[in-house]
Amino acid sequence: xxxxxxxxxxxxxxxxxxxxxxxxxxxxxxxxxxxxxxxxxxxxxxxxxxxxxxxxxxxxxxxxxxxxxxxxxxxxxxxxxxxxxxxxxxxxxxxxxxxxxxxxxxxxxxxxxxxxxxxxxxxxxxxxxxxxxxxxxxxxxxxxxxxxxxxxxxxxxxxxxxxxxxxxxxxxxxxxxxxxxxxxxxxxxxxxxxxxxxxxxxxxxxxxxxxxxxxxxxxxxxxxxxxxxxxxxxxxxxxxxxxxxxxxxxxxxxxxxxxxxxxxxxxxxxxxxxxxxxxxxxxxxxxxxxxxxxxxxxxxxxxxxxxxxxxxxxxxxxxxxxxxxxxxxxxxxxxxxxxxxxxxxxxxxxxxxxxxxxxxxxxxxxxxxxxxxxxxxxxxxxxxxxxxxxxxxxxxxxxxxxxxxxxxxxxxxx
Amino acid sequence: xxxxxxxxxxxxxxxxxxxxxxxxxxxxxxxxxxxxxxxxxxxxxxxxxxxxxxxxxxxxxxxxxxxxxxxxxxxxxxxxxxxxxxxxxxxxxxxxxxxxxxxxxxxxxxxxxxxxxxxxxxxxxxxxxxxxxxxxxxxxxxxxxxxxxxxxxxxxxxxxxxxxxxxxxxxxxxxxxxxxxxxxxxxxxxxxxxxxxxxxxxxxxxxxxxxxxxxxxxxxxxxxxxxx
Numbered sequence: 001x002x003x004x005x006x007x008x009x010x011x012x013x014x015x016x017x018x019x020x021x022x023x024x025x026x027x028x029x030x031x032x033x034x035x036x037x038x039x040x041x042x043x044x045x046x047x048x049x050x051x052x053x054x055x056x057x058x059x060x061x062x063x064x065x066x067x068x069x070x071x072x073x074x075x076x077x078x079x080x081x082x083x084x085x086x087x088x089x090x091x092x093x094x095x096x097x098x099x100x101x102x103x104x105x106x107x108x109x110x111x112x113x114x115x116x117x118x119x120x121x122x123x124x125x126x127x128x129x130x131x132x133x134x135x136x137x138x139x140x141x142x143x144x145x146x147x148x149x150x151x152x153x154x155x156x157x158x159x160x161x162x163x164x165x166x167x168x169x170x171x172x173x174x175x176x177x178x179x180x181x182x183x184x185x186x187x188x189x190x191x192x193x194x195x196x197x198x199x200x201x202x203x204x205x206x207x208x209x210x211x212x213x214x215x216x217x218x219x220x221x222x223x224x225x226x227x228x229x230x231x232x233x234x235x236x237x238x239x240x241x242x243x244x245x246x247x248x249x250x251x252x253x254x255x256x257x258x259x260x261x262x263x264x265x266x267x268x269x270x271x272x273x274x275x276x277x278x279x280x281x282x283x284x285x286x287x288x289x290x291x292x293x294x295x296x297x298x299x300x301x302x303x304x305x306x307x308x309x310x311x312x313x314x315x316x317x318x319x320x321x322x323x324x325x326x327x328x329x330x331x332x333x334x335x336x337x338x339x340x341x342x343x344x345x346x347x348x349x350x351x352x353x354x355x356x357x358x359x360x361x362x363x364x365x366x367x368x369x370x371x372x373x374x375x376x377x378x379x380x381x382x383x384x385x386x387x388x389x390x391x392x393x394x395x396x397x398x399x400x401x402x403x404x405x406x407x408x409x410x411x412x413x414x
Numbered sequence: 415x416x417x418x419x420x421x422x423x424x425x426x427x428x429x430x431x432x433x434x435x436x437x438x439x440x441x442x443x444x445x446x447x448x449x450x451x452x453x454x455x456x457x458x459x460x461x462x463x464x465x466x467x468x469x470x471x472x473x474x475x476x477x478x479x480x481x482x483x484x485x486x487x488x489x490x491x492x493x494x495x496x497x498x499x500x501x502x503x504x505x506x507x508x509x510x511x512x513x514x515x516x517x518x519x520x521x522x523x524x525x526x527x528x529x530x531x532x533x534x535x536x537x538x539x540x541x542x543x544x545x546x547x548x549x550x551x552x553x554x555x556x557x558x559x560x561x562x563x564x565x566x567x568x569x570x571x572x573x574x575x576x577x578x579x580x581x582x583x584x585x586x587x588x589x590x591x592x593x594x595x596x597x598x599x600x601x602x603x604x605x606x607x608x609x610x611x612x613x614x615x616x617x618x619x620x621x622x623x624x625x626x627x628x629x630x631x632x633x634x635x636x637x638x639x640x641x642x
Contacts (some may be wrong), residue, residue: 044519083527110575
């Protein structure tokens, strides 16, 4: 049996997993929700199971293996992984002894938890070879080129996921740790903010995490100019039809010609649509809508940095010659990047902040979904010969131990 | 602070390493080194009568890293204000990150996922509990993030990891507020949004709770509904 390559992008929202089949065209990862869910009837579902088995998501509870971006709970993660492996190869049991695993974990993971991951990989599953890295470090392996030659040696990766947003400069395919920045705004925080806004203004949806996520994905966008959008918010209003469990179970945005019956419940959303994602550029939105943080003078007097500030800071923390190269090659990855207009807004904000003689270019994936880019990079990496020199085999692990493993894959202290 | 006696309950607290040196008053120095507290008691008994100094290695390391850091930042690590700020901000972020009002559920003891390739004869009920002692420990840990942070020995790593979380706030400005304000960095004005209708409200703010409002109507509504 020949060696097979498995790539798992272990995101806090979705696991993206798939084999390198060697088929260049149309490869897509399997996406499994990285959570155990418990529905109102007390049944526990793994991964995507809940979507098929119930159509009433009210009062659903999520248990995620990630806590504040750290993979803390392997007792939660293990069943999800087992389920994922079954979905990956339904015909034949996955044989880890002939499998090379490329796994991602969020940057600045607590070393002890990374070590736990290594131990599970080798001792519990028994994978033959293994490479672990941050998702962003796989991104340079993806061709973003709309032009002929893309520059993969200097790349600034903005990875906006479910937990937070990472800004990571990649220089010669290595993470430049001094330039790594984090903005604690991600899909989950936006969900929380939207939930608070809608629960205050319209209906109480505090126990409807799936619905909140759907509303965010279907209606939210980033405004080109927030003040202008606020003035013309009546024009930007949309109507979201809430699920009635007869005609729709998820809810949808009302089209211009959709007829609705009299008893349909709907949300009229106007400024919520763009005020929520605006948290990327005005993080104070997160704090001003709450009694304790709005009333605290310390919070009010501290200047907060937004996405643009952190990107500029990150670029400036890199060697001087690399800076214009990085600004000309900014790549957006992660699920939250899919918020409409994310790229254009970032481009216009960055052009204002960076020196005028620098090129600013922001790429998004072409022909590939934003949250699958890192995974695709992993697949491309396994096609390259270099993978053999950076991986760790099971033999190495049992000879040198888990601390050595962490030394190979871990981050650099600042 | 650095020199402390080994507490009586040293055996239970195994995460703390003590380093002890026997100071020989007759200048013939022999250094006894004990690993954990338990061994320590044994070696202490054999050299009765000698003065012994016990160093808490954790606090030594703590002091070491703090000395290193203070060279960079030239000052105390964190001001009280900064600590307070971090606490408020992280509390709010945790609140926003909660997905539903009730907290998450515990996995029941009998919960198990059986692979579709599960073969009862080959695997004998080991699938949940772990194959080796190490993985058994990891898979039954049920610990939260804080307990991992407390256990982490390498304080440099912790400083790095926690520092990353608060990168989006500018502490230098807070620290130097009492002195003359800096002019090299100009901050954009904060976005003030009415807590009732979401319009801009640059000037008016509730004197009781600090929330913003844009008009008299909104203020009335605010006082009736949100103001605490």
